[in-house]
Amino acid sequence: MRGGGCRAGHHPPELIMKLTLHVWRQRNAGDRGRFVTYPASDISSDMSFLEMLDVVNEALIARGEDPIAFDHDCREGICGMCGMMIDGQAHGPRRATTACQLHMRTFRDGDEITIEPWRADAFPVVKDLVVDRSAFDRIVAAGGFITARTGSAPDGNAIPVPKAAADLAMDAAACIGCGACVAACPNASAMLFTAAKVSHLGLLPQGQPERRARVRGMVAQMDAEGFGTCTNHFECEAACPKSISVRFIARMNRDYLVATLADRGAPASGDSGTG
Numbered sequence: 001m002r003g004g005g006c007r008a009g010h011h012p013p014e015l016i017m018k019l020t021l022h023v024w025r026q027r028n029a030g031d032r033g034r035f036v037t038y039p040a041s042d043i044s045s046d047m048s049f050l051e052m053l054d055v056v057n058e059a060l061i062a063r064g065e066d067p068i069a070f071d072h073d074c075r076e077g078i079c080g081m082c083g084m085m086i087d088g089q090a091h092g093p094r095r096a097t098t099a100c101q102l103h104m105r106t107f108r109d110g111d112e113i114t115i116e117p118w119r120a121d122a123f124p125v126v127k128d129l130v131v132d133r134s135a136f137d138r139i140v141a142a143g144g145f146i147t148a149r150t151g152s153a154p155d156g157n158a159i160p161v162p163k164a165a166a167d168l169a170m171d172a173a174a175c176i177g178c179g180a181c182v183a184a185c186p187n188a189s190a191m192l193f194t195a196a197k198v199s200h201l202g203l204l205p206q207g208q209p210e211r212r213a214r215v216r217g218m219v220a221q222m223d224a225e226g227f228g229t230c231t232n233h234f235e236c237e238a239a240c241p242k243s244i245s246v247r248f249i250a251r252m253n254r255d256y257l258v259a260t261l262a263d264r265g266a267p268a269s270g271d272s273g274t275g
């Protein structure tokens, strides 16, 4: 059966599937790693991809073998932990869907599925499908914050935010930091992630005091971490489970130019508002 998700009010009948998995196994960062083939039996088409891996791991544990290591936490598309390449596509074949929300009905009974970790120098493999994405944390630490005083919650309308800016900031804030954009990019560029984080705060009035320092700091850290540059392939946007638009990259480039010119003493027109 070939599934494509549910239409409203229609749930496809459950199918019990048998699959063959080709999984990247790598003991640690120093291990060369290799693909290992595993059968996956008694897989319900209603399971998520991670639940399917759970079933495979239970069988491995029962045989006294090392289970496949993979990252996960929320299993509802929020935390960004569960990234992996599934048949060469970041998070698998469904658009705007994290691996944890990918259902097995997306595949056919008898399919062979290849599962790999993100491949990027800045995301070294920790074990099997788990990579170290702390480079993203360091990019955020380089500017992804505001310095407004904390304290009791401010009145909701104390700082008016234009509707268009609020909507765009929310779009950027949807980034869950999964790293699929990096994994999908032929240059392993982190521009989409960094642009989302820069824009999320740079669009809001509360984010203006640090706007120039933020974009300079986060771009410098992105470069220092060894991510590649953007050459407009747009694979990042296609792979992003939260549909973050590449327009945020253009926005970040403009912010970066304005910040650089301002540092050199040129008039900093263009960074006075929240647009």
Ligand code: SF4
Binding pocket: 174, 175, 176, 177, 178, 179, 180, 181, 182, 192, 193, 196, 236, 239, 240, 241, 242, 243, 244
């Ligand atoms: S921009 Fe999209 S793909 Fe990249 S880290 Fe954010 S949510 Fe993941």
Ligand code: FES
Binding pocket: 071, 072, 073, 074, 075, 076, 077, 078, 079, 080, 081, 082, 083, 098, 099, 100, 101, 176
């Ligand atoms: S496990 Fe949290 S987004 Fe997939």
